[in-house]
Amino acid sequence: MLTLLNSYELPVLIAAGVYEKACRRLTLHQLDPAKFSPDPSKDGHKDALIAMYDQRMQIGRPGRPVYEEARNRKGKCPICGVGRVRQVDHHLPKSIYPYLAAVPINLLPICGDCNREKLDKAPTCYAEQALHPYFDDIDSDRWLRARLLTINGDGKPYEAKPSERPKGWRIEFFVDPPSSWDANHAERVEHHFSETYKLSDIYENQAADDIPGLELSFEEVFEAGGASDVSAYLEGLARTRAHANKNSWMVALYEALADHVWFCSGGFRQVAAG
Numbered sequence: 001m002l003t004l005l006n007s008y009e010l011p012v013l014i015a016a017g018v019y020e021k022a023c024r025r026l027t028l029h030q031l032d033p034a035k036f037s038p039d040p041s042k043d044g045h046k047d048a049l050i051a052m053y054d055q056r057m058q059i060g061r062p063g064r065p066v067y068e069e070a071r072n073r074k075g076k077c078p079i080c081g082v083g084r085v086r087q088v089d090h091h092l093p094k095s096i097y098p099y100l101a102a103v104p105i106n107l108l109p110i111c112g113d114c115n116r117e118k119l120d121k122a123p124t125c126y127a128e129q130a131l132h133p134y135f136d137d138i139d140s141d142r143w144l145r146a147r148l149l150t151i152n153g154d155g156k157p158y159e160a161k162p163s164e165r166p167k168g169w170r171i172e173f174f175v176d177p178p179s180s181w182d183a184n185h186a187e188r189v190e191h192h193f194s195e196t197y198k199l200s201d202i203y204e205n206q207a208a209d210d211i212p213g214l215e216l217s218f219e220e221v222f223e224a225g226g227a228s229d230v231s232a233y234l235e236g237l238a239r240t241r242a243h244a245n246k247n248s249w250m251v252a253l254y255e256a257l258a259d260h261v262w263f264c265s266g267g268f269r270q271v272a273a274g
C-alpha cells in the first residue's frame with residue numbers, strides 16, 4: 001500500500017503545481033480530470049489515493065495537522081461568514097481529482113451548511129469556478145445587497161404605505177456587482193452565491209432570527225424620534241458591522257431596512273412578529 005502511494009508522489013506534486021497555477025489564472029474549468037487521477041486501468045489506485053486522505057486525516061494520523069490547520073484557519077466559515085468552521089472542503093472534489101485529495105491549498109475550512117450545498121460540484125465553465133478564499137480577494141468590493149419587499153393580497157410585491165398592514169413581506173439577498181467588475185466576474189460571483197452555496201437561503205434565515213431581537217430597540221428609538229431615527233439607528237448598525245466585513249449579511253440587511261420607509265415607520269413590528 002505504502003509503495004503504491006509513494007509511486008504517486010511525483011504526479012501529486014505536479015498536479016498540485018498545475019492546480020495552483022489554474023487557481024491564479026482562473027482556469028480550473030479547463031483542467032482535465034484524467035490528469036488528476038491514476039490511469040483507470042490501474043485497478044483500485046484511485047480509491048487508494050482517496051482512502052489515503054481519509055485515513056491520514058483521522059485523529060492521531062500523520063496528516064491530521066494539515067487537516068486541523070485548514071479547519072482552524074478561521075473561526076467563522078470563509079464562504080458564508082455565518083457558520084462555525086467544522087469541516088474541510090475539497091475545492092476541487094477528491095472524487096474527480098484524487099491527486100488533489102491531500103494538497104493543502106485544495107483544502108478549505110468550511111461550515112457544515114456550505115459543505116452540504118457544495119457536495120462534489122466541479123467547474124465546467126468559467127462562471128462555475130467558486131470563489132477561492134486563498135486566491136480571490138472576496139472582500140475588497142462591496143457586492144452583497146438585500147431588499148425588503150411588502151406583499152399584497154395577490155402575492156405580488158408592492159410599496160406599502162406607512163402604518164398600512166400588508167398581507168406579507170419577504171427579505172431577499174442578492175449580488176449587486178460593482179461597476180468595476182466585468183461581466184464574467186459578475187457571473188462567477190452570482191453562480192458562487194446562488195448555485196454553488198445558495199447563500200441567500202442562509203442569510204434569509206439569519207435575518208428572520210435577527211430582527212425579533214432588535215424589535216425593542218426599534219420601538220424605543222421610534223418613540224423618541226420617529227421613522228427617521230429608526231433609519232439612522234439602522235445605518236449606524238450597518239456601519240459598525242461593515243468594519244469587520246462589508247459583505248456581511250448584516251450590513252446588507254440593515255442598509256436595506258434603513259432605506260425602507262414602511263419598515264422604519266412601525267412596519268418593523270410586523271416583520272419582527274414573523
Ligand SMILES: [Zn+2]
Nearest residue numbers: 077080111114
Ligand atoms: Zn458556511
